[in-house]
Amino acid sequence: MAEQVLRLEHVCKIYNIGLPAQTEVLHDIDMTLDKGQFLALTGPSGSGKSTLLNIIGLLDRPTTGRLFIKGQETGRMGDAEITQLRGHTIGFVFQDHHLISAFTALENVMMPMLVASGFPSRRIAERAHEIMVLVGLEKVENNLAMNMSGGQQQRVAIARALAMAPDLVLADEPTGNLDTKSADSVFELMRQINRDSGTSFLMVTHNLDLAKRCDRIIDVVDGRITA
Amino acid sequence: MNRLLPFEWIAAVRFLREGFMQTLFIITGIAIGVGVIVFMSALLTGLQANFVKRVLTSQPQIQLVPPDQVARPQRQQTGVMEDAVIQRPSQRVISIDQWPKIRDRMLAIPEVTAVSPTMAGSALAIRGAASRAISVSGIDPATYYKIVRVPDYIIAGDARLTNDDIIVGTELAKDLGAAIGDKLNVQGVKNASVTLKITGVIDLGNKSANERQTYVALRTAQSLMGVAGGVTTIDMTLDDIYNAEILATQIQRSNYVEADSWIATNAQFFTAVHAQQTSNDMIRLFVALSVAFGIAAVLVVSVIQRSKDIGILRAMGSSRGQVLRIFLLQGGVLGFAGALCGCALGTAGLYWWHAAVRQADGTELFPLILTASLFVYTTLLATVTGLLAAMAPALRAARLDPVVAIRG
Ligand SMILES: Nc1ncnc2c1ncn2[C@@H]1O[C@H](COP(=O)(O)OP(=O)(O)O)[C@@H](O)[C@H]1O
Ligand SMILES: [Mg+2]
Numbered sequence: 001m002a003e004q005v006l007r008l009e010h011v012c013k014i015y016n017i018g019l020p021a022q023t024e025v026l027h028d029i030d031m032t033l034d035k036g037q038f039l040a041l042t043g044p045s046g047s048g049k050s051t052l053l054n055i056i057g058l059l060d061r062p063t064t065g066r067l068f069i070k071g072q073e074t075g076r077m078g079d080a081e082i083t084q085l086r087g088h089t090i091g092f093v094f095q096d097h098h099l100i101s102a103f104t105a106l107e108n109v110m111m112p113m114l115v116a117s118g119f120p121s122r123r124i125a126e127r128a129h130e131i132m133v134l135v136g137l138e139k140v141e142n143n144l145a146m147n148m149s150g151g152q153q154q155r156v157a158i159a160r161a162l163a164m165a166p167d168l169v170l171a172d173e174p175t176g177n178l179d180t181k182s183a184d185s186v187f188e189l190m191r192q193i194n195r196d197s198g199t200s201f202l203m204v205t206h207n208l209d210l211a212k213r214c215d216r217i218i219d220v221v222d223g224r225i226t227a
Numbered sequence: 228m229n230r231l232l233p234f235e236w237i238a239a240v241r242f243l244r245e246g247f248m249q250t251l252f253i254i255t256g257i258a259i260g261v262g263v264i265v266f267m268s269a270l271l272t273g274l275q276a277n278f279v280k281r282v283l284t285s286q287p288q289i290q291l292v293p294p295d296q297v298a299r300p301q302r303q304q305t306g307v308m309e310d311a312v313i314q315r316p317s318q319r320v321i322s323i324d325q326w327p328k329i330r331d332r333m334l335a336i337p338e339v340t341a342v343s344p345t346m347a348g349s350a351l352a353i354r355g356a357a358s359r360a361i362s363v364s365g366i367d368p369a370t371y372y373k374i375v376r377v378p379d380y381i382i383a384g385d386a387r388l389t390n391d392d393i394i395v396g397t398e399l400a401k402d403l404g405a406a407i408g409d410k411l412n413v414q415g416v417k418n419a420s421v422t423l424k425i426t427g428v429i430d431l432g433n434k435s436a437n438e439r440q441t442y443v444a445l446r447t448a449q450s451l452m453g454v455a456g457g458v459t460t461i462d463m464t465l466d467d468i469y470n471a472e473i474l475a476t477q478i479q480r481s482n483y484v485e486a487d488s489w490i491a492t493n494a495q496f497f498t499a500v501h502a503q504q505t506s507n508d509m510i511r512l513f514v515a516l517s518v519a520f521g522i523a524a525v526l527v528v529s530v531i532q533r534s535k536d537i538g539i540l541r542a543m544g545s546s547r548g549q550v551l552r553i554f555l556l557q558g559g560v561l562g563f564a565g566a567l568c569g570c571a572l573g574t575a576g577l578y579w580w581h582a583a584v585r586q587a588d589g590t591e592l593f594p595l596i597l598t599a600s601l602f603v604y605t606t607l608l609a610t611v612t613g614l615l616a617a618m619a620p621a622l623r624a625a626r627l628d629p630v631v632a633i634r635g
Pocket of ligand 1: 015016023025043044045046047048049050051052
């Protein structure tokens with residue numbers, strides 16, 4: 001049996017508990033993700049995909065239920081421990097690239113390593129450069145993020161997500177803002193990295209064409225997994 | 228990126244640099260505040276130093292005079308109404324009782340650096356048809372010049388004094404139409420009269436003093452005042468001028484003299500300095516407060532503007548502590564940079580003021596005294612103020628929920 005990167009058991013998320021606006025967004029979610037898998041998460045808007053991704057990414061906590069990352073139960077971890085685990089095992093790619101505009105593309109890729117080590121170093125810069133080569137941006141790596149095209153920015157975001165060699169990359173509609181051609185090449189980049197490095201991917205997408213090219217598709221409707 | 232700098236520092240400086248206009252405006256604001264503090268503090272120090280210098284070179288720090296003569300009614304019985312008016316005795320020249328003994332005792336005090344007996348009184352100076360009332364100070368030049376630097380004030384002739392010599396103020400010389408080498412007839416009390424040769428003309432930097440002040444030998448003054456062998460004051464200087472009041476009290480307690488310290492004599496000056504210091508402290512406080520609020524306001528806005536950056540940093544594994552430090556450092560850097568500019572601004576202002584504002588005779592109004600400690604303390608104050616002011620915005624940034632922050 002393949003190593004499990006992720007397991008969710010009976011995960012529920014309720015917003016605004018005790019208030020009139022109380023809403024249960026996720027109902028009793030059970031799912032697993034094996035190492036090296038590329039999983040597509042589809043479903044209509046408002047069905048709870050982002051909420052699920054935030055919980056898996058340790059940015060948010062489930063109201064009830066348990067979340068295991070590489071076999072570790074995360075429910076009892078304190079904020080510092082959660083932050084540490086997040087930094088070292090999970091990479092994020094968002095719909096909007098979310099690069100920090102005060103830094104160059106290369107520096108953005110260095111950022112997760114800087115956060116972890118506290119000080120810049122030659123090793124960090126070299127590793128960031130290697131990843132830039134991997135995503136094909138070494139020629140523009142010293143540009144500021146805002147001087148790049150949407151596709152390039154998203155590639156930088158992918159490079160940044162890969163910086164700490166995470167076990168799992170979470171991508172929330174990474175191609176949502178891109179034209180078909182750029183979307184295709186950004187997806188192919190992630191698929192390639194997944195095949196070469198064995199990093200697991202969980203990608204939210206509305207693009208069924210892309211979803212079909214993943215290992216598995218999970219469909220979320222009204223906070224429940226239907227397939 | 229500098230490899231020696233921690234990540235928080237790099238991020239803080241980049242954020243400040245990216246928000247260039249905000250940074251520029253707040254640093255300018257801080258610089259003005261700090262400049263005012265530097266300017267005022269240095270000005271106050273200068274004026275004080277000026278005064279202290281005068282104290283050190285042109286007046287005794289403790290002066291011993293005979294105790295006040297008190298008139299007491301002769302008859303005083305209980306139940307009897309007195310209707311006599313008690314008058315103060317007339318101000319005749321009175322010598323300090325047994326002054327050589329007191330002088331020797333003063334010389335024995337280790338803190339005392341110089342002791343000089345003097346005989347002071349009023350007299351009339353006559354030359355031809357002109358006559359002027361003058362103050363006569365009979366001095367022992369050897370010891371007296373250690374206390375009051377008369378030779379420094381000489382503008383013609385020299386400060387040497389024999390029993391037949393007199394040193395006069397420049398205005399007095401002019402009024403009498405006299406110059407170096409000319410003779411003056413000086414009339415003291417009880418028809419005492421001597422003829423003295425002008426050996427020196429002094430400028431004491433004060434018109435009325437220049438019109439009246441004269442110096443003669445102690446012996447000459449004693450015969451003019453009709454108090455042979457007597458002195459009216461014993462002047463002293465000390466190694467620590469701020470010790471004067473304490474020492475004066477001690478001397479007065481154990482000797483039959485009145486001891487006046489320069490501190491008591493110049494009480495007004497000290498009151499003025501104290502008042503200025505208080506208002507200086509108030510200004511400091513309010514400048515610090517406005518600097519603090521300015522920095523806090525800029526950072527509060529910055530936290531809101533950068534909420535996405537904060538969220539993404541948190542998603543990348545930044546701890547709350549790291550986010551906190553990024554914003555605290557921004558406050559500290561603003562305070563520090565503003566203080567540096569402010570020190571430069573205050574110094575420039577002081578140089579300009581020093582050059583532009585002069586006394587009537589063109590000499591400086593105050594000496595330029597810029598100590599390193601003033602800059603260090605002011606910079607420290609501004610930096611700490613910046614750090615403290617950044618506390619609230621930084622805590623806010625650290626407590627941001629990453630999910631909410633990323634959504635923006
Ligand atoms: N912080 C929140 N408080 C209350 N409701 C929320 C919050 N975040 C999301 N929701 C609600 O949860 C539901 C799922 O949202 P989301 O996970 O963003 O859906 P999706 O990503 O699939 O479009 C939506 O109805 C949304 O309004
Ligand atoms: Mg969503």
